[in-house]
Amino acid sequence: MDKEVLEILNKHQLKKTSPRLSVLSILRSRETAISQPELETILGKDVDRVTLYRTLSTFEGKGIIHKVLDMHGTANYALCDASCTEHKHNDEHVHFNCTSCLNVYCLEALQIPHLVMPPDFIPHTINFIVYGICEKCTKKAAEEHQKLH
Amino acid sequence: MDKEVLEILNKHQLKKTSPRLSVLSILRSRETAISQPELETILGKDVDRVTLYRTLSTFEGKGIIHKVLDMHGTANYALCDASCTEHKHNDEHVHFNCTSCLNVYCLEALQIPHLVMPPDFIPHTINFIVYGICEKCTKKAAEEHQKLH
DNA sequence: TTAAGTGCAAAATCTTTGCAAATGT
DNA sequence: ACATTTGCAAAGATTTTGCACTTAA
Numbered sequence: 001m002d003k004e005v006l007e008i009l010n011k012h013q014l015k016k017t018s019p020r021l022s023v024l025s026i027l028r029s030r031e032t033a034i035s036q037p038e039l040e041t042i043l044g045k046d047v048d049r050v051t052l053y054r055t056l057s058t059f060e061g062k063g064i065i066h067k068v069l070d071m072h073g074t075a076n077y078a079l080c081d082a083s084c085t086e087h088k089h090n091d092e093h094v095h096f097n098c099t100s101c102l103n104v105y106c107l108e109a110l111q112i113p114h115l116v117m118p119p120d121f122i123p124h125t126i127n128f129i130v131y132g133i134c135e136k137c138t139k140k141a142a143e144e145h146q147k148l149h
Numbered sequence: 150m151d152k153e154v155l156e157i158l159n160k161h162q163l164k165k166t167s168p169r170l171s172v173l174s175i176l177r178s179r180e181t182a183i184s185q186p187e188l189e190t191i192l193g194k195d196v197d198r199v200t201l202y203r204t205l206s207t208f209e210g211k212g213i214i215h216k217v218l219d220m221h222g223t224a225n226y227a228l229c230d231a232s233c234t235e236h237k238h239n240d241e242h243v244h245f246n247c248t249s250c251l252n253v254y255c256l257e258a259l260q261i262p263h264l265v266m267p268p269d270f271i272p273h274t275i276n277f278i279v280y281g282i283c284e285k286c287t288k289k290a291a292e293e294h295q296k297l298h
Numbered sequence: 299t300t301a302a303g304t305g306c307a308a309a310a311t312c313t314t315t316g317c318a319a320a321t322g323t
Numbered sequence: 324a325c326a327t328t329t330g331c332a333a334a335g336a337t338t339t340t341g342c343a344c345t346t347a348a
Binding site: 096107117118127128132133139 | 218280
């Protein structure tokens with residue numbers, strides 16, 4: 001049993017059901033955000049697709065996970081850090097979406113730079129996504145290149 | 150006839166068909182990006198929904214328009230500026246998505262700040278969206294507030 | 299004339315909704 | 324025991340595909 005996962009559910013007064021435990025432990029085990037279809041594949045037929053939709057939307061509403069849209073508009077999900085609450089997400093870091101492996105990395109180290117908005121434009125949430133090739137895919141490409149020489 | 154619209158199509162060797170002319174002149178007439186459903190409403194039954202999908206995807210592929218995803222993952226489209234080509238989009242300005250009127254503004258004046266990526270993360274395209282309340286909605290809210298006092 | 303583009307119908311996806319049965323507390 | 328939550332079935336919405344017809348060049 002994953003104690004931390006149970007704590008998360010406790011904290012938000014959510015029942016500890018099997019679909020929720022599965023989803024949370026998958027999210028916790030990953031360093032990158034994961035898309036709904038990918039989650040669906042991992043979960044297999046243990047969890048109904050509809051339940052997955054509802055689970056993710058509950059988690060998002062409670063501030064347990066946050067959503068990042070990749071290049072094609074597909075939603076990817078990652079655990080929020082402890083500072084997120086239902087009302088205020090602390091999600092102000094840069095995301096990196098690899099166009100090769102499709103993984104979405106939370107670059108927690110890169111804070112979103114402060115911007116001055118035009119007058120009367122009141123910002124609320126900021127989304128900064130960089131699309132490109134990630135570390136792993138860059139290295140993989142380099143190795144392929146080696147082989148040819 | 151809108152000469153500039155014709156020129157755009159010429160430049161990309163696209164035939165000047167009625168759906169394309171309609172879509173381009175709508176995009177040119179707006180200061181904000183427009184969603185596919187909204188376009189559909191404006192066009193009415195003059196243009197088939199399927200044709201609209203294909204038109205937008207052609208334009209995007211040619212670098213005539215660029216896509217911005219709003220908070221809900223809905224695609225919004227805006228004309229690219231002249232410096233965009235099929236291969237390299239010059240779309241590196243900040244977008245502002247009003248969560249009240251849903252409009253997506255291209256804040257051309259705000260360049261995306263330069264970021265240093267972690268090693269072996271190769272950036273290609275950058276997407277910077279600020280969600281919040283736009284000028285018009287801010288003012289509208291202020292007026293409503295006036296009335297009550 | 300003829301390649302490109304459109305429109306319709308129909309398939310394939312994706313997402314939401316309603317409700318009875320199951321489950322956690 | 325009871326409010327939540329799940330799973331199924333079915334509705335709704337969105338997006339894609341195939342193909343015959345039309346149109347711009």
